[in-house]
Amino acid sequence: MFRLASRTASVRASGTHVRPRSVHTHAVPPRGVLPSLVRNTPGPFPAASGSASPTSARGIASLSRASINKIPPAEPWRRHPSSDPETPNVFTFFEKATSTWQYIVVDPHTSEAVIIDSVLDYDPASGVISTATADGLVSFVEHNGLKVIKILETHAHADHLTAAQYLKQQLGGDVPVCIGQRIKQVQETFAPIYGLELSSMDNAFDAYLKDNEEFNLGSLSCHVLHLPGHTPDHVGFVIGKAVFTGDSIFNPDVGTARADFPGGNAETLYASMQRLLSLPGEYRLYVGHDYPQNRDQTCFSTVADQRAENKHVKEGTDATSFIQWRKDRDAVLGAPRLLHPSLQVNIQAGRLPPADEQGRVFLRTPVKFDAGVKL
Incomplete structure (x- = not known):
């Protein structure tokens, strides 16, 4: 997934050049509030041809609180009521374009909530960003009288843009928008690739969560669990018997996440899987994605189910076998469709790169080509 970015640094030294290719999108201020981009809003949109120029934000309206209340609330795929006084209500929302699970997690005693791993809609062909998915979550919050106290990211996603x-x-x-403290390592890796100023990211996120840190969700306690391997910054959240695992482990018939990110590591991923599988058997592991084959999507399985059935790391799988299989598998995987747009936005906590003097925003794609070829 990230081998292209890693090679980018090395090929310069060998005489092969990498040029950034810009992808157009609607303009959004990079360090301030992200305006709403209303779907179906009249205004300047990219032309259909491949030579389309970037579009300006002029003519694109922002949603007011009054108008957000008119948007129908997103309907959860499932509602998982609290099973005991320490476990939250969990509302699960599946974003089909990127196969992403978004979670609204609620203390039933106080109606305080957190939102985990939200999605900002992005069409790479047209460069259009829209907010239909996020608007549905906001409407759900409003219609149910919830008070969101934190927006949580499990890691810097490489397959969807965050709506944080x-x-x-x-x-x-x-x-506050919160992420694991090792996000700075990820920012240091990718900011130079996309021509972004690392110094501008010093306070991109509002809170940097430490390993084993605890915070309150109303009357409930949330424990931050470091789960490296997929990415170095990856964390999970344990709230009672609900565990939000991000992209570390998937449902048993899907297995585990890839570990070929810069800073990713198959050995470390195996250790993180053992941390999850050592939890009590009745705990539910809520995953970051699902890629079902011949079944409906599903958002969780129990620790006991994972121990018995996970196709990559079920109980009895030794470290050597898993590590070798994971490395061999990752070596033939292609880059995800939204790799470059996602990373540029997500290492900045959901902000787009700075706009140019005409108010246009460009997302860069590193392009590798032979130095001897004249283009």
């Missing part, structure tokens, strides 16, 4: 900044704006502007 947009949600923060729509929820009043003071809800």
Whole structure:
């Protein structure tokens, strides 16, 4: 997945050049509040041809609190009521374009909530960003009288854009966007690849979560669990018997995440899997994605199910076998469809790169080509 980015640094030294290719999208201020981009809004959109120029944000409306209340709330795929006084209500939302599970997690005693791993809609062919998915989550929050206290990211996703900044704006502007403290390592890796100033990311996120840190969700306690391997910054969240695993482990018939990110590591991933599988058997592991074959999507399995059935790391799988299989598998995987747009936005907590003097925003794609070829 990230081998292209890693090679980018090495090929320069060998005489092969990498040029950034810009992809157009709607303009959004990079360090301020992310405006709403209303779907089906009249205004300047990219032409259909491959030579389309970037579009300006002029003519694109912002959603007011009054208008967000008119949007139907997203309907959860499932509602998982609390099983005991320490476990939250969990509302699960499946975003089909990127096969991503989004979670609204609620303390039933106080109606305080967190949102985990939200999605900002992005069409790479047209460069259009829209907020239909995020608007549905905001409407769900509003219609159910919830108070969101944190927007949580399990890691810097490479397969979808986060809606964290947009949600923060729509929820009043003071809800902190939180991620694991090792995000700085990921930023240091990718900021130079995309021509971004690393210094501008010093306070991109509002909170940097430490290993084993605990915070309250109403009357409940949330424990931060470091789960490296897929990425070095990856964390999970344990709230009672609900565990939000991000992209570390998947449902048993899908297995585990790839580990070929810069900073990713198959050995470390195996150790993280053992941490999850050592939890009590009745705990539910809520995954970050699902890629079902001949079944409906599903958002969780129990620890006991994972121990018995996970196709990559079920109980009895030794470290050597898993590590070799994972490395061999990762070596033939291609890059995800939204790799470059996702990383540029997500290492900045959901902000787009700075706009140019005409108010246009460009997302860069590193392009590798032979130095001897004249283009």
